[in-house]
Amino acid sequence: MKNALGREIPDRIGERAPRPFSGAFETVPTGRKAPRPQKTVKPGENKVLGSIEEAIEASGLRSGMTISFHHSFRNGDYLVNMVVDACARMGIGDLRLFPTALFPVHEPLIEHIKNGVVSRIEGSMNGPVGAFVSQGGKLKQPAVLRSHGGRWRAIEAGDVHIDVAFIAAPQADPYGNATGIKGKTPCGPITFCAVDAQHAEKTVVVTNDLQPYPVYPFEIQQGWTDYVVVVDEIGDPASIASGTLKITRSPTRLKIARLAAAAVKASGYFKDGFSFQGGAGGISLAATKFVGEEMEREGIVGSFAMGGGTKLLVDILHRGLVRAILDGQAFDTDAIASLREDKNHVLMDPGHYANYDSRGCATYMLDAAFLGATEVDLDFNVNVNTHSDGQLLHGIGGHQDVAAGAKLTLITVPTLRGRLPVIVDRVTTVTTPGEVIDAIVTERGIAVNPRREDLKERFVKAGLPVRELAEIKAEADRLTRPPGRPVFGDEVIAVIEWRDGTVIDTVRRVVGWK
């Protein structure tokens, strides 16, 4: 069958009978959420265990089960490898891995996939694990990728049942309260796993900084936590505090960022109470900076900025340009310190941020957002998951959730990356449908989605370089040779879910090249 975007969705994908994507807001969830397990404890009961192995043993984890993790340490995470290694040593295999996201640091998982310790993955795969899975024939079931909000929804809806949640906690107390914004190696909020902790049969908090009761904020709560394990290290804090979050210095990208900021200013949303999501990519950071400067110049006081938190956003808060930051992740140490100290820097879990199955998520209150893409196409569909060579190398993050919510969603992309065109006839994979994209901002001009004639008029009136997307594409294509394209086989190696649980696209195995 074909979904609403014309993408071919098999009737069955592995053990799954997929619901095809039918439009960004067409699904109406009914019925009830999945019931959470009852838990109890008597006063004085000890939860602290001596090792990961002891916790695995106590949790009842067996082959074939599902284990989950958060990604707040990103490429500095140690826990996923530690736990899977321990399972391998203990003879536990055929595991379904359900992380929020994997990174290059998780490359050792490839061996565990080969030897059957890990047989399924549901979660974003950034880098080598994704490349490995892209080869096909590696997993028992196709991988499943979900947005931040989509993952929260899937757990609450019962689409994924977690047997044991393992939660890396930069600080925890012996009763299982845990936070990511304190401790020896703070990684930012760990509320990504708050939904895991509530739904998992067993929840294991793993910390390198056990402190006396009570540890707060209660990002993970004692009432959800079965066991607490203390280890020497859970992650590399340098991966959080790194200087990777630099504003772009590329003149092309700076030009795109300036255009994006100008588009925001001209959009009609730029007034007191304005709200925006500041991203963490080079162009987004620059655009956020320019928007902040523009707010200051025009004397506009925004309502809120949304993270991932950065020093840049914290500065914007401190300069009084917004009343609050709402944050589910932190991308640098300034943002973490601000979350600890400033009551107007508000911790928000991904359900609050982005859950489709709720009576409102924060992205729906956004005026403007800057998002990236690996490819965009003439229908304004956006790909952030695969490269044009067909390899699955990136997660979804909050892309779908923010694009669906923001009144003005701008995709900020250069028209060429190296010799590869970014605007294509048809994206390799649809992550986010064109219906929720308002404009593509490139160094060659701004293309406005035909659904937004109102916006186009405003941009034209403001003297912005508004052009047809096809025209920008043609101009870029002339500068490079037509790239080769992958030939796909039948095997579905990954399912891309839309944030409502429907299947927006699949990723198939690359079998050739033309």
Added chain:
Amino acid sequence: MKNALGREIPDRIGERAPRPFSGAFETVPTGRKAPRPQKTVKPGENKVLGSIEEAIEASGLRSGMTISFHHSFRNGDYLVNMVVDACARMGIGDLRLFPTALFPVHEPLIEHIKNGVVSRIEGSMNGPVGAFVSQGGKLKQPAVLRSHGGRWRAIEAGDVHIDVAFIAAPQADPYGNATGIKGKTPCGPITFCAVDAQHAEKTVVVTNDLQPYPVYPFEIQQGWTDYVVVVDEIGDPASIASGTLKITRSPTRLKIARLAAAAVKASGYFKDGFSFQGGAGGISLAATKFVGEEMEREGIVGSFAMGGGTKLLVDILHRGLVRAILDGQAFDTDAIASLREDKNHVLMDPGHYANYDSRGCATYMLDAAFLGATEVDLDFNVNVNTHSDGQLLHGIGGHQDVAAGAKLTLITVPTLRGRLPVIVDRVTTVTTPGEVIDAIVTERGIAVNPRREDLKERFVKAGLPVRELAEIKAEADRLTRPPGRPVFGDEVIAVIEWRDGTVIDTVRRVVGWK
């Protein structure tokens, strides 16, 4: 049948097949919690309605349904009466009222009970409504009283299904985020209803201070809120900021408070990391003050104090005597301001505070607590619900939860109130079983529960006036004439639940006097 305390529990109580109380920690909850309703909303959808009536209409509320409320405005609450009046005007009746607690201000409900608008009540009834219900024959089903933790548990377990939750919110935004610690008339945290908002079919936030998005802290979350209604007034803030929370000046009660503080000091728990619950009654306040002074004198730094928050606790925090306050309620404006401003004054919902069906609640981490009683008996059972005339005049509050959790639970009571003895052979109603009470502190000495020989030894060694409870009772009895006792009929007018959902006692209709 008889429960573990020998109290007669009918096989059926109204429509209910009661589980008899079998011991403070005997129940092991199994299975799963009640599934919460799925909800959704599209971006741009408006939640703000023009009146309570419109919200009632939109919510689908019909006769026979269940509506819920919090009690954070206590005797200053306007919302319960407003909503029930509106239901009456709209011809909606046979309602089950499910407030956390009712107060004298809710006396107009008596008319609504008489005319059938309200036919059932589950919740604490402080004052006239309780007295009215005590007369018998008023409600279609016996009332049900639960502790703070017990009520949270009952909702999560599915024992009570809420059709519409009405939440008085001192500040809210149009998307349904709401807080009780900001606004024109702050009443303290409103997280008592966080569990209602998540489980109710529909959730209505009623505010007198609508502010632009986002309003935080997110005590009530947008994702749970269906409708927002703005009204002129939701409650009388003077009922919060009142001077009723005065430290006792009665020499007898001060003596009890000093003895209680001395007992804490001698208990073995009084050392660095010490934690305690500071109550809001006159004796508890005084005891809290004395304990704070003792901590300062001895150079002890506690881990946490637990509210209801008061100026007294805030001072103890500011003097560095504890690292944190954990608070689910605020009893004065200083506590509310502190919750707004101090990251170490931590908001805690009643589930975190007191839920039996969880992997740990905060009361289980308490070293010491001071609690009151209307009566205590020779088995150390405590009554806080009825007076010795059989009238149901008080709620349970956190009494059961704290007594069950604290390592040292002291009941601080005078031996006589007016001419009535407080220590009796058998309490009129058991609220909290003797097995979780460690000592009774009176102006005539301290009686230690025989289960705590260790404690008795410590008290004796410290030179405290340790006496047998029967001896104290006899001494008090000699000072007054034996009071009359009510004669009870068969009709059960109220069920007292233990915090695990079992029935610890029933309250029967008074039919005579002897």
